[in-house]
Amino acid sequence: MNIDKENFIDYTKKVWQPYYEETLSEDDAIEINENMTAVMNLLIKWNKAEKQK
DSSP, X not given: OXXXXXXXXXXXXXXXXXXXXXXXXXXXXHHHHHHHHHHHHXXXXXXXXXXXX
């Protein structure tokens, strides 16, 4: 799947909008993507640490 940045932001807003009362802005969508990336990176780190035990 090949999505450009603008379409990815629009997709993020579409997916997450039902969870917010206020209309999500482009900045909101960017922040959501950054936060979700951070969460996934943390889960990967924890998973690798568990496997090394």
